[in-house]
Amino acid sequence: MSPLGHILGTGWVTPYGRSVSDVCHKIFDGQTPPSEMLEIAGHTWPCYRVDPSSLPETNAFPRLRRSGKISHFALTAAIDAVVSAGLTEDEKSQLPILFATSDGGVIYTRRFFTELDARGPGAGSPLLFPETVYNAAASHVAAYFQSDREATAMVGDAAVALSAISAGCELLSQGLSKHVLIIAANECDAISVAGYSRWKFLCQTPDDPTGNIFSEGAAAIVLGPPRQRKPALMWCREGRPHFSRKEAGDSLREILTHPSVPPPWIFASCQRTPLQEIEQEAIGHLDGKIFDVKKSLGEGLAFTAMAQIVAASHLVETSSQSALVTVLGFASGTAAASLSCR
Amino acid sequence: MQGGFSVAISGYGCACSLGFTRDQVTRSLRSGSAHVVPVDLFSVEGCQARTAAQFPASPAELAAAIHFPAGRWSRAAQSVLVVLAEALQNRANFQPDVVIVGTTSGGMDFGEAFYRRAMEGGNLESASRRVRSYLPQTPVLDALRVLGIRAPVRVVSNACASGTNALGLAWQLVRSGRANRVIAGGYDTLAQLVYAGFDCLKASTSELCRPFDAGRSGLVLGEGAAFFLIEREGDTKITGYGSATDTHHLTQPHPSGSGPAMAMRRALEAARCEPGAVDYINAHGTATLQNDACEAAAIQSVCPKAAVSSTKAMTGHTLGAAGAIEAAFCAISLAQDFLPPTLNFRNPDPGVTLDLVVNASRPAKSRRVLSNSFGFGGANASLLLESA
Numbered sequence: 001m002s003p004l005g006h007i008l009g010t011g012w013v014t015p016y017g018r019s020v021s022d023v024c025h026k027i028f029d030g031q032t033p034p035s036e037m038l039e040i041a042g043h044t045w046p047c048y049r050v051d052p053s054s055l056p057e058t059n060a061f062p063r064l065r066r067s068g069k070i071s072h073f074a075l076t077a078a079i080d081a082v083v084s085a086g087l088t089e090d091e092k093s094q095l096p097i098l099f100a101t102s103d104g105g106v107i108y109t110r111r112f113f114t115e116l117d118a119r120g121p122g123a124g125s126p127l128l129f130p131e132t133v134y135n136a137a138a139s140h141v142a143a144y145f146q147s148d149r150e151a152t153a154m155v156g157d158a159a160v161a162l163s164a165i166s167a168g169c170e171l172l173s174q175g176l177s178k179h180v181l182i183i184a185a186n187e188c189d190a191i192s193v194a195g196y197s198r199w200k201f202l203c204q205t206p207d208d209p210t211g212n213i214f215s216e217g218a219a220a221i222v223l224g225p226p227r228q229r230k231p232a233l234m235w236c237r238e239g240r241p242h243f244s245r246k247e248a249g250d251s252l253r254e255i256l257t258h259p260s261v262p263p264p265w266i267f268a269s270c271q272r273t274p275l276q277e278i279e280q281e282a283i284g285h286l287d288g289k290i291f292d293v294k295k296s297l298g299e300g301l302a303f304t305a306m307a308q309i310v311a312a313s314h315l316v317e318t319s320s321q322s323a324l325v326t327v328l329g330f331a332s333g334t335a336a337a338s339l340s341c342r
Numbered sequence: 343m344q345g346g347f348s349v350a351i352s353g354y355g356c357a358c359s360l361g362f363t364r365d366q367v368t369r370s371l372r373s374g375s376a377h378v379v380p381v382d383l384f385s386v387e388g389c390q391a392r393t394a395a396q397f398p399a400s401p402a403e404l405a406a407a408i409h410f411p412a413g414r415w416s417r418a419a420q421s422v423l424v425v426l427a428e429a430l431q432n433r434a435n436f437q438p439d440v441v442i443v444g445t446t447s448g449g450m451d452f453g454e455a456f457y458r459r460a461m462e463g464g465n466l467e468s469a470s471r472r473v474r475s476y477l478p479q480t481p482v483l484d485a486l487r488v489l490g491i492r493a494p495v496r497v498v499s500n501a502c503a504s505g506t507n508a509l510g511l512a513w514q515l516v517r518s519g520r521a522n523r524v525i526a527g528g529y530d531t532l533a534q535l536v537y538a539g540f541d542c543l544k545a546s547t548s549e550l551c552r553p554f555d556a557g558r559s560g561l562v563l564g565e566g567a568a569f570f571l572i573e574r575e576g577d578t579k580i581t582g583y584g585s586a587t588d589t590h591h592l593t594q595p596h597p598s599g600s601g602p603a604m605a606m607r608r609a610l611e612a613a614r615c616e617p618g619a620v621d622y623i624n625a626h627g628t629a630t631l632q633n634d635a636c637e638a639a640a641i642q643s644v645c646p647k648a649a650v651s652s653t654k655a656m657t658g659h660t661l662g663a664a665g666a667i668e669a670a671f672c673a674i675s676l677a678q679d680f681l682p683p684t685l686n687f688r689n690p691d692p693g694v695t696l697d698l699v700v701n702a703s704r705p706a707k708s709r710r711v712l713s714n715s716f717g718f719g720g721a722n723a724s725l726l727l728e729s730a
Contacts, residue, residue, distance in 0.1 A: 041463045063592075097587075104499075109535070113457055116538050122388020124542035130593045130718055132539070133446065134499035139719030143589035148604060150585040151719065152507060155448075155478045155497045163496050167511065174518045195456060195473035197466045238440070238494035241483050331474065332483050332495075 003232035004169035005223035010310045011080025012219040013073045014297050015048035018080060024314045027296040035206045035213055040190035046206040047188045048215035048298040063143050067131050068105040073218035074137040074185040075144055085222035087179060096177050097151040099138035100164035100184040102301035103192050108132050110191045137185060158269060159333025161305035165236045168223055178224060184306035185218035199330040201273040202299055210272055215298025219306035231316040231339045239334030245278050251334040252282040252326060263324040263338065265315060267291045267308040275328045283326055309337065316341045349516045350576030350730060355428030356670040357421055358566030358657045359395035362404055363428060368674050371682040372703050376656040378562055384534040391546035394532055395564030395658025409488040416449035418531040419481035425567040426485045436571055439521040441482060441495045442512050444504025444528035446662035448478030451533050481529065501717030504528055505665030506725050510583035512572045527569030528666035537563055543593065545630050553627035553652035554634050554698055556689040561628040564658020568666035578673045579728045582615060584608025588720035594632055595716065599640030602714060605722035606644045609712065613726045620648045621708035622681050624668045626716045627652020628659050637714065638694040649706065651699040655685035665715035669725055672711045676729045681706045
C-alpha cells in the first residue's frame, strides 16, 4: 500500500502548552491540567483553557489584532507545523490550507448575537461579524504565509479533522500541490457546552467521572513527499454517518476492515463517553495499546481529533512503529487513519 | 493533474426565491422576474435593509409531502430535502461515494432559538435539542437518510464561495478517479444573525439590488439550495475549477481584482480552455461597490469578450448556496439557449466595460460558461461548465 502522504511537520496549542514532545509526555503519563469554570445563565461547566501568553507570534500579527481566539490558536499551531516541516519561503507561499472546526468563532458569534438580542437587529458590531464566519481563521493563516492557494474551511464534529486530512491527501495525490497544511481548532465558550449537553460527552464538574472536560486549542500538520524518518499516513478513511450506537459501531468497523498491519498503538476518541463501549468493541480485535489523549487535552472536538494525529505521529516518529487513530464524532461523523514509520 | 476522467452533471435540483423546482426557476430566469419581499421571517427593526429574496412559500409543506416529520425540521433542512429529492428524481439508485456541501450558516435559526432558550435558564438538555438542527451537516444528513443515502458528508464553509468550492472539490474527486459518484451542492436559508451581520457592515441595500450599475448600493440577501449528481456522464460537463485566496483583507477584495482573476485563470487552465472560448459568465455580482468593481476588473483582464450577468438581483445573495444555485443557472443557460439577465440595471458604470446582459434575458447558444463566487476571507472560486 502506498502512503497518502508523509507528516513532515506538526504543531499544536494546547491547555498544556505548545511543545509537542512535552505535551505528549503528559498525555502518555495521563496527567491532567488545571481546569477553569465556564458559566452561562446560572449553569457552570469545567474547561481546559489555553494560556494566552503562549501565543506571542500571533499577538504581534496586525491582522489578528481584533480577531477571535480560534484564529490565534490556528495560526500558532500552523506556524509551528510549518517551521518543524522546514518549508522554504517559496513553499509557504504555495501552501493550500485546510482548516477544520466544529464550532468556529463561537465566542464572537455569541457576543454578536447577544448584542442583537439586547439592542435590536440593527445594532450589530461590524468588528465582530466578519470574525464569525467559519473560514476567518483559514483566511488569516493564508495571509500570514502570503499564500494565494485555496484556503478551505470544513465544519463538522470531531471527525471533520480527518475529513480535512483526506481532502489534503487528495490535493497531493492529484499532483495539485507538493505540500498541504491542515489545521483543526476549537475555542471554549459556555454556549457550546450548553448546546452539547444532550449528548452527554462533556463533564458537568471537574470531578465528573463520565465525559471529558471541554477544551480549546489547535493542532496542525504539514503533509508532503517522503522524508527520512517522517511518519507516513498510510490511509485515512471517512465512514458512513451514524444515527445510533449500533450504526456508529458498524461505521467504524467498516473502515477498519482491512488494516494492513495490526498497529501496536491506538489513539481512540471516546473514553468516558456514551460511545466508549462501541469504539472499544470496534477496535478490540486489533489488540493494540490504547492511548487516551482527551484525559490530558479534554474534548476539543476537531482540535482534539487532530491532536490524536499529532500525538500518534510523535509516537510513531520516535519509535519507528505504527499507530491507528479512530474518531467517532457525536453528530454522525466517523473516521480513522493509520500512521507508520516502518 | 492526475486522472483526467470526464466529469458531468447527471441530475440536479434547485430552489430559491424564483421557485422550488428547476422548471419554475427556468421560467423565472427566462422572463427576468424577481421575488424580493419585505422580510417576515424575523425582526429587522433598526436595520438599514428591510427586504430579502425569500422562498415564494414555506418549504415545510413540500418537505412534509416527501417525509411527513420534515414539516417540523429547520427551514434549511426542509429546503435541502426538497432539492435533493428533485436531484435524485428517477435516480433512486444513485449512491455517492461522498457528499460535499457548501453552507455558511447551517440551521442558524435553530441556533438562535437555542441561544434564547439557554439564556432564559431552565432545562438546557431540552433546549439543546435545537442544537442538532443548528449543526451545518444536520440538514444534509437528515435529508440523505430520508432518501436512503448513507455516504460520508463533507461540509465546506468558505463564506460565499462555499457552493462553488463544494462543486470544485467534487470535480477534483471524480476527475482524478478517487470517486465515481458525488453529490455536491450548497444551501443557506435566511437567519437574523446573518441578516444583521451584512446590515451592520453596510453591505446590504435599502433599495433594489443593481449589480454592475453605476448607482448600485449593496446586496439583497436571499435563500436557496442546489444539489448536483456528479459522475462521468451527463448532459452538462464540468471541465474546470479554480480557487484562490486574496489575502488583502478579511472582508474587502483587493481593488485590482487579482484574487478573482486568479481563480478564473486557474479554472481555465485546469480545463485547458482559452479565455476567448468562454461565452458567458455568471458573475458573483453582489451589487456592492467593491465586489462589482473588482470583479469587473478581473473579467476584463481574463475574459473581456464574454457576455456577463449577475442573477443576484433576482435571487438575492444566497451565500453558501450561491455558487451551487448559479452553477444550476449556468446548466439551464446551456440547455435552454438563453442568458439570464441582470435586473434593475439603469446606468452603466464608466469603470465597467463588460458585455452585460441587462434587464431581459438574451437568446444565446453557449458552449462554455463560467460561474464565479467570491467570499469573505478572500475566498475566490470559479467553475467552468460546458454543454456535453
